[in-house]
Every structure is written in C-alpha cells, then in structure tokens.
Amino acid sequence: MSGKTLYDKLWQSHLVEQREDGSALIYIDRQLIHEVTSPQAFDGLRLAGRQPWRLDANLAVPDHNVPTEARERSGGVAGIVDPVSRLQVQTLDDNCRDFDIVEIDINDVRQGIVHVVGPEQGATLPGMTVVCGDSHTSTHGALGALAHGIGTSEVEHALATQCLVQSKMKNLLVRVDGQLGPGVSAKDVALAVIGEIGTAGGTGYAIEFGGEVVRAMSMEGRMTMCNMSIEAGARMGMVAVDDITLEYVNGRPYAPTGDLWEQAVDAWKDLHSDADAVFDRVVELRGEDIKPQVTWGTSPEMVLPVDGILPDPAAMDNDTRRTATERALEYMGLSAGMAITDIKPDRVFIGSCTNSRIEDLRAAAAVVKGKTIASSIKQALVVPGSGEVKKQAEAEGLDKVFLDAGMEWREPGCSMCLAMNADKLGAGEHCASTSNRNFEGRQGFGGRTHLVSPAMAAAAAVAGHFIDVRDL
Amino acid sequence: MKSFTVLQGVAAPMDRANVDTDLIIPKQFLKSVKRSGFGPNLFDELRYTDEGQPGQDCSTRTLKADFPLNQARYQGASILLARENFGCGSSREHAPWALEDYGFRCIIAPSYADIFYNNCFKNGVLPVVLEASVVEGLFAEMYATPGYQLSVDLDSQLVTTPAGAQHAFDVDAFRKHCLLNGLDDIGLTLESSAAIRDYESKWRQQSPWLFDVIK
Numbered sequence: 001m002s003g004k005t006l007y008d009k010l011w012q013s014h015l016v017e018q019r020e021d022g023s024a025l026i027y028i029d030r031q032l033i034h035e036v037t038s039p040q041a042f043d044g045l046r047l048a049g050r051q052p053w054r055l056d057a058n059l060a061v062p063d064h065n066v067p068t069e070a071r072e073r074s075g076g077v078a079g080i081v082d083p084v085s086r087l088q089v090q091t092l093d094d095n096c097r098d099f100d101i102v103e104i105d106i107n108d109v110r111q112g113i114v115h116v117v118g119p120e121q122g123a124t125l126p127g128m129t130v131v132c133g134d135s136h137t138s139t140h141g142a143l144g145a146l147a148h149g150i151g152t153s154e155v156e157h158a159l160a161t162q163c164l165v166q167s168k169m170k171n172l173l174v175r176v177d178g179q180l181g182p183g184v185s186a187k188d189v190a191l192a193v194i195g196e197i198g199t200a201g202g203t204g205y206a207i208e209f210g211g212e213v214v215r216a217m218s219m220e221g222r223m224t225m226c227n228m229s230i231e232a233g234a235r236m237g238m239v240a241v242d243d244i245t246l247e248y249v250n251g252r253p254y255a256p257t258g259d260l261w262e263q264a265v266d267a268w269k270d271l272h273s274d275a276d277a278v279f280d281r282v283v284e285l286r287g288e289d290i291k292p293q294v295t296w297g298t299s300p301e302m303v304l305p306v307d308g309i310l311p312d313p314a315a316m317d318n319d320t321r322r323t324a325t326e327r328a329l330e331y332m333g334l335s336a337g338m339a340i341t342d343i344k345p346d347r348v349f350i351g352s353c354t355n356s357r358i359e360d361l362r363a364a365a366a367v368v369k370g371k372t373i374a375s376s377i378k379q380a381l382v383v384p385g386s387g388e389v390k391k392q393a394e395a396e397g398l399d400k401v402f403l404d405a406g407m408e409w410r411e412p413g414c415s416m417c418l419a420m421n422a423d424k425l426g427a428g429e430h431c432a433s434t435s436n437r438n439f440e441g442r443q444g445f446g447g448r449t450h451l452v453s454p455a456m457a458a459a460a461a462v463a464g465h466f467i468d469v470r471d472l
Numbered sequence: 473m474k475s476f477t478v479l480q481g482v483a484a485p486m487d488r489a490n491v492d493t494d495l496i497i498p499k500q501f502l503k504s505v506k507r508s509g510f511g512p513n514l515f516d517e518l519r520y521t522d523e524g525q526p527g528q529d530c531s532t533r534t535l536k537a538d539f540p541l542n543q544a545r546y547q548g549a550s551i552l553l554a555r556e557n558f559g560c561g562s563s564r565e566h567a568p569w570a571l572e573d574y575g576f577r578c579i580i581a582p583s584y585a586d587i588f589y590n591n592c593f594k595n596g597v598l599p600v601v602l603e604a605s606v607v608e609g610l611f612a613e614m615y616a617t618p619g620y621q622l623s624v625d626l627d628s629q630l631v632t633t634p635a636g637a638q639h640a641f642d643v644d645a646f647r648k649h650c651l652l653n654g655l656d657d658i659g660l661t662l663e664s665s666a667a668i669r670d671y672e673s674k675w676r677q678q679s680p681w682l683f684d685v686i687k
Contacts, residue, residue, distance in 0.1 A: 016671040017664055021645035025664055027671055029682050037564065039505035048658070053668075056687050065503065084503040084526050091505050102686050123686060127679070135563040135587055149587055151565035152507070153594035161661040163668055167644060199490055200557040203586055233560065235586045256681035264681045299490050320489050320555060327488065418562075420499050437561060439494040445523035 003274025005171045006240055007206040010146035010271075014129045016163055025163045029128040032114045033060035033101065033155070035092035036420070037133030041156035042095040052099055053162040059123050060096050060103040062089045063113045064420045068383050068410035072422075076107050085421060112386020112412040115139040115353035119223065120388055122252025126241045126268040131158055136353045136436065138229040141238035142222035144245055144271040146206075148235040170280040172205035172234065173273075176213035178287035183470040185363065186221030187355060187434065187453035189213065189285070190228035191293035195303040197283055202234030205281065208273060209239050213287040219248040220359035227354045231300040231436055240272035294340045294466050295438045295451040297328035302438070304340055306456070306468045312336035331440055332448050333428065341466050343450065345432040347425060348373070348380035348407070348461040349443070350454055352417035355434035356385030358392050360454040364434075365398040367458035367469060368405040374464030380407040381423060383415040407461065419444045432460040474596035475654030479577050480623045481550030483614050485540050486515075491554060492561035493588060497570040501526055510566055511573030515541065541574075545618040553610055554581035558599075559588025568595045578624050580631065582607050593647045596654065598626060600641045626652055 004012070016025040038060070045051070052058065065085035067073050072081055077093060080086035089106060096103035104110045110121060115136050118124035124140040130147035131137060133155040140147035154164055174193055194201070207229050214222065222239045229237025239245075246265060249255050256264045273279075291305035302325075304310070313325040313336065329335060334343065350356070350364050361384060373380050382402045384390040390412055393399055399409045416423040417435035419442070425431050427446025434457050435442075438449035452460065459469040501513045503526055512530035517523075519541060521534040535542040541549070552571065558581040559567060568591045571579070577597055582604040584592075592599045602610075613633060614620040623632040626648060631639045650657055661668075676683050 017667050019646065021649070023644065023646040025661065025668070027668070027675065036502050040507040040565075043505075043507075048656075050658070054672075056684050059686050082503075088503050088505060125682070128682065133563060133565075135561065137563075149563035151563055151568075151587065151591035151594060153565060153591065157658050157661065160658045161665075161668065162672070163661055163664075165646065165657060165661060199560055200583060200585070203557070203583065230561075230587075233557070233585060254685050256685075260681045264679070267679065299492075324489055418494075418499050420502065437492070437494070439492045439561060441498055441517050442494050445498075445517065 002278045003276040005273040005277045005279060006144065006208050006238055006271060007146065007169070007171055010127070010129065011168055013127070014146065023165050023167055026129060026166045028131050028158045028162055028164060029057060030124055030130045031058045031155070031158050032118050032130065032132035032137070033058060034064060034114050034132070034134065035062045035088045036064045037152050038095065038155055039088065039091045040152045041159060042099065044156040045159060050160045052101065052159045055100055057162060058101045058159070060092060060101055061111055061114050061117050062092050062106055064414045064418065065089050066106055066413040067421055068413050068415050068423060070411055073107070073411040082422070109387040109391065112389065113353045113356060113414055115227065116356060116385030116389065119143060120252070120386055122249060122255030125249060125255060126245060126271055131164065135230045136227050138235065138237045139223050139227040139353055141226040141229070141236050142219060143249065144238060144241035144268065146236060146238065149230065169206040170204055172202055172207045173279040173282045174207055174209050175211035175282060176285045176287055177211040178213060180213055180287045180290065183455060184290055184292060185453045185455060186217055186224040188290055188293045190225050191295065191300065191303045191451060192285060192290045193283070194228065194232045194300045195293070196285065197232055199231060199299050199301045200233040202229060202232040205234050207232065207234040207237040209237060214239055215242065218359055219244060220357040223357065224354055228436060241268045292453060292456050292468055294456065296332065296334060296340060296343070298331055298438055298440050299328070300438060300451060302328055306340055306466060308340050310334055310336055310338045343430060344376060344465045345450065345460050346378050346429040347431045348377060348457050349416040349431055349433040349435065350457050351381065351383030351385065351415050352435035353385065354436045355454050356383060356389065358389050360434065361389065361393050361398050364454040364458040365401040367455050367472065368407065368462055369401050371405055371462045373406040373461040376464045377461055380461045381410060381416060382407050383410045384412050386412050416443050418442060432457045432466065473594070473654050473656065476577060476596055476598050476626050476651045478623065478625045479550060481621060482546065482548055483551040483553050483610070483620055483622050484546040484549035485611060485614060486552055486554045487611065489555040490557045490560055493559055493564050493567040494561055496559065496567040497564065498524070500524070502564055502566055507569050508573060510570035511575070514570040514574040548575070550575050550577050551622050551624065552576045552579045553607065553614060554579055556581070556583050556604070558584050560585035563587045565591045565594070568592045568597050572597050580607060580610065593651055596651065598624065598651060600624065600631060602631065602639050602641055606639050
C-alpha cells in the first residue's frame with residue numbers, strides 16, 4: 001500500500017464518521033467568521049433554537065466592509081458612513097455578543113483581514129481543519145492545515161455541529177523546483193500555475209504545493225500561494241510543515257507554549273506527504289522559467305509574463321476560448337497584439353488577503369523608496385492586512401516610504417480587493433492590484449483589474465505603466 | 473429547504489465559460505443581512521445599463537435588451553443552461569440565493585466550481601453536470617426553439633428534451649437524498665451527536681492545544 005499525502009492525513013485525523021453513501025462527517029477545529037457571510041447563519045441558529053456546538057472553536061473579525069480611511073475609521077462602527085455597511089458590521093458585533101463568540105472588533109489593534117489575522121494570532125495552526133465563509137480560507141493551508149471556504153449554510157452547519165458533511169477530494173501536487181529569479185515572488189508563481197492549469201484546473205482536487213521553491217519560501221509567500229489555490233479551482237491548497245512553519249507559529253498569541261508546544265511540534269512533524277504517497281495528478285514548474293506575471297483579462301488564467309503580447313482571438317480554434325478572449329479584451333479596453341508594458345494603470349492597490357503581509361509591504365516599499373509615483377496615477381493605495389502588520393510596517397518606516405512616494409497609507413481591511421467599502425475603481429479605470437480576482441466589476445462597476453505582485457504593482461506606480469520590476 | 477423532485481420548465485442561456493459569482497450577484501448586494509430578495513439583482517451588471525444599488529427599485533431601471541433574461545422568450549425560465557466552470561470565485565451563497573430567488577431551480581452545465589456546486593444543494597437548486605457536447609446540443613436546440621422546455625427528474629437522474637432524448641446525470645447519493653426530501657442537513661448531522669462527542673473527547677486528549685484557547 002502506498003503512503004499518504006498530507007491531505008489524506010489531515011482528512012483521516014478529522015474523520016468522525018464515514019457513511020455508506022460515500023459522504024463523511026469531518027470535524028472542524030476552527031471557524032473564522034466575518035460580517036458578510038455570517039448574519040444569515042446566526043439567524044438560522046436563532047430560528048431553529050440552536051446554540052453553537054463549541055464556542056472556543058470560533059473567532060470573528062469584521063474586514064470586508066470596514067473603512068480604511070483613518071478619519072472614518074476613528075468613529076468605530078458608528079462612524080461607518082455607508083449605512084448598509086454599518087449595519088452589517090454592527091450585526092456581527094450583535095451576533096457575537098448574543099452567542100458569546102470572541103470577536104476582534106473594528107478598532108482592536110489585532111483587527112484585519114480574517115486570513116491575515118488567523119495565522120498572525122496563532123488562531124490557525126498546523127494540523128487543524130479551518131473553515132470560514134470566504135473562499136480565500138485556503139490561505140491557512142500554508143500552515144499545514146486543511147482549510148477551505150464554505151457558504152453560509154455550512155457556516156451555520158459548522159457552528160451548530162462542529163462538523164461538515166464532505167466527500168474526499170483528489171490529490172494534486174504542484175511542484176516548483178529550482179530557484180526563483182530576482183524580483184519574482186510567490187504571487188508570480190501562483191499566477192504562473194494558474195496560467196498553466198487554468199481557473200478550473202484544480203476543481204475537485206486538494207492542492208499541495210511542494211518542491212525546492214516552495215520549501216525555500218517564507219510563510220508569507222506560502223500563504224500567497226495557498227490563497228490563490230481557489231483561483232485555480234481548488235478549494236484548498238496546503239504546504240507541508242517544516243522548520244519555517246514552526247518558527248512562524250512559535251510565540252503567536254494563541255499558539256501553544258511550554259510542554260504543550262513540544263507535544264504539538266511532535267504531532268506536527270508528521271504533517272507532510274509520505275515519500276511513497278501517490279497523487280492523482282502532478283504539475284511541475286521550474287522556478288527559473290517564471291517571470292513576473294500580469295493578468296490582462298477578466299479571469300486569473302488570462303495571464304502573461306510581463307514581456308508578453310496580448311493574444312489574438314482570431315487565431316484561436318476553440319469557440320469558447322475565442323469568444324471569452326474577445327469579450328475580455330473588449331471589457332478591458334485592450335487590443336490583440338498590444339504589449340503588457342503598454343498598459344497604463346490609473347490606480348494601484350497594494351493589499352488584500354493575498355498580499356498585505358509585512359513581507360509584501362517590504363517588497364513594495366523597496367521598489368518605491370526614494371522615488372515618486374507617476375503623475376498619471378490617480379491613486380496608489382497601500383492597505384496593510386492587519387493592525388499588527390500596520391504597526392510593524394510603521395516601526396520599520398515603510399509608511400513614510402509610501403507617503404513620500406505619493407501613495408496613501410490606510411487602515412487595515414479588505415478594501416479595494418472587492419470594493420465593498422468606499423475604496424473602488426471608477427468605470428473604465430485600470431488598476432495594478434495585488435489582489436486575487438480580475439473579474440468584471442470586482443473592484444468597482446466597470447473597473448479593470450490587473451493582478452500582479454506587490455513589487456510589480458509598486459513598479460507600475462512609479463513607471464506609470466507595467467514594467468518588469470527588474471528593469472526599473 | 474424546498475425539495476426538488478421533477479422540474480419541467482423553460483430553459484434560458486448563460487452562454488459563457490467561467491461565469492463567476494461576482495457576475496451572478498455583485499458585491500454591493502452582499503451587504504444584505506437577509507437571505508432572500510436577491511432575484512432582481514441576479515446578473516445585475518449584465519441585466520441593467522446602470523450600476524445597481526441595494527434597496528433600489530429595479531422595476532424602474534433600464535434593461536439591456538440583448539441580455540437573454542430580458543427577452544420575452546425566456547420569461548419564466550426555471551432552468552439555466554450554462555458553460556464550463558460555472559460559479560467560480562467567491563464562496564458567497566448569495567449566488568444560489570439569487571438564482572433561486574429569480575426562479576431558477578436547476579442549472580445544466582459541463583462543470584461547476586466546487587464551492588458553488590455545494591452551495592446549490594443547500595438551497596434547493598440542482599446543478600446538473602452533462603457532457604460538454606450534450607450541453608452544446610441543448611444550447612443549439614434551445615436557440616432554435618422559442619419556449620424551449622426541458623424536464624429534469626432527480627429521482628431517475630434524467631434530463632429529457634422535447635424530442636424525447638434522455639440524458640442521464642450523476643449526483644452524490646447523500647445530496648440527492650437531502651434534495652429529494654428537502655431535508656435540513658444540520659438536523660441529520662445532529663443525529664450523529666454521540667459520534668461527534670466521542671471523536672471530540674479523543675481529539676482533545678490527543679491535541680489539547682486546539683481546545684479552550686480562544687475564550
């Protein structure tokens with residue numbers, strides 16, 4: 001019998017009940033809760049007269065709707081100008097109070113994007129099952145956890161039963177060996193993987209990221225990779241536990257200490273795929289082959305290296321692909337044959353659960369340090385992923401670097417990644433964005449998103465057009 | 473949850489691949505704390521000429537005439553014919569809520585994104601998977617036949633065309649059972665409470681650092 005994959009092990013250790021019909025009850029260690037996908041779940045509990053199964057399994061934090069401007073933010077929930085956003089954040093506060101769930105509220109220094117806060121606080125740990133009503137929950141897989149997004153019905157289900165009914169996924173190994181070139185980051189690797197396998201390439205699979213490049217990556221980089229798994233169609237992405245993981249987790253507020261730490265580390269050392277584990281599918285990339293990436297269309301798979309030329313739909317045989325390309329070019333206001341480096345962003349957004357951690361901000365700051373953003377850029381927002389990231393960045397003087405370059409330094413939240421707060425694109429505007437989705441209207445009605453790494457976003461801000469950060 | 477047994481209804485097209493949940497229901501409508509009333513904003517950016525706002529009266533907005541759901545022949549549609557990777561992107565359950573609220577009880581496509589697919593079953597919406605070539609054929613027949621209706625039988629797992637052609641589809645036994653009977657799966661899971669408690673006490677002994685930390 002062949003060995004087990006990391007996913008097999010995590011599945012097995014959380015299996016409560018295997019049913020004859022092929023479904024299984026899987027135990028959930030941690031549920032993270034935010035304001036957008038939870039109100040209807042709490043209402044469901046109320047209607048059925050149910051209570052949460054285990055209060056200490058849950059942690060809530062508002063992130064999607066919170067304002068990022070310091071002045072609006074200073075008023076707390078009551079200060080949120082948009083009444084609909086205010087109600088949603090207030091509803092989270094009310095529900096957490098009513099059900100006795102721990103909440104990091106809007107102006108707590110620990111507040112931030114749920115997928116930044118979880119690992120940062122040690123609320124998500126290796127070996128856990130982690131769920132949240134948000135597809136980017138895959139982020140937490142970077143810790144060697146089984147983590148995925150769920151809908152609101154499952155938020156309610158996990159609250160009420162501490163379990164989910166699931167079917168086992170297949171195993172996909174994405175192995176990136178070799179070494180990344182200078183200026184190439186985890187975001188570029190993730191986009192290159194999506195370019196390779198497509199946005200549905202990982203559907204039905206749990207992805208494990210491995211190989212020399214992933215082993216050498218920081219936890220921040222691994223989180224970026226796992227975060228983007230869902231853009232490759234996979235609900236979950238994960239990375240085996242190693243010394244880098246342990247070093248990151250050690251000392252986090254909710255992480256175990258003393259004897260418990262030793263005991264946990266012992267258990268976590270098995271959180272890797274066995275050498276003889278068999279994957280249903282393996283995708284291999286070489287680190288040296290990956291250049292900085294820029295998306296040009298309305299799906300993350302519409303991506304090219306920065307020296308790329310936009311595709312010509314007329315040259316495509318496949319009808320679905322041709323019409324999708326035509327529609328994307330039209331929506332983006334771009335034409336076939338154009339160079340990526342000729343695209344000029346109107347705005348720049350550095351932030352989101354994909355790229356708002358300290359390492360991301362350092363990478364962006366290193367590019368803009370001593371420079372100013374191009375006059376054609378209407379706005380360049382830098383939105384740290386959490387209050388802790390903000391504090392750290394300010395201690396390092398990164399806020400000054402951004403402000404001196406003409407960028408804005410904001411309060412933590414999801415911000416322009418999905419534009420549920422006031423930060424959004426105008427119709428027709430192009431944005432160099434470190435977020436995760438370039439869907440139509442995602443960053444604002446009629447907005448045009450180009451997904452890039454923090455360094456590439458910063459480079460575009462300075463140059464006024466996309467440019468290989470290595471050429472700046 | 474509404475049960476789903478047999479559905480006979482008009483089919484309407486969403487003829488593009490990779491339809492994401494932002495397109496199905498744009499983010500401004502996610503600010504609602506309710507789970508109903510999303511139907512008028514289904515495919516909002518494709519359906520109307522302006523940018524929709526929560527709470528707005530959609531009956532006074534200008535419709536995009538070329539969008540199928542705005543055309544007379546597709547009025548009252550309850551089956552949506554779609555393409556590859558339908559429902560990709562965010563986990564927002566507002567997407568199946570909007571489809572269901574509009575009147576769609578069944579989607580037929582060659583493939584779906586995992587989270588969306590799962591969310592449909594929680595809301596009485598049946599996502600049927602058929603071969604791409606079969607879906608292509610259904611699109612062609614639908615376009616050629618105003619008022620084109622399909623019949624979808626969950627129990628026998630068959631889609632039947634007006635000409636009588638039958639296409640079998642797969643569906644997971646547990647999801648089928650819940651959907652046929654309109655069952656609340658939280659209630660079903662709670663029938664396993666003893667097994668959950670048993671697992672939990674063993675897991676707590678094995679991994680005590682996972683318990684009683686956040687309080």
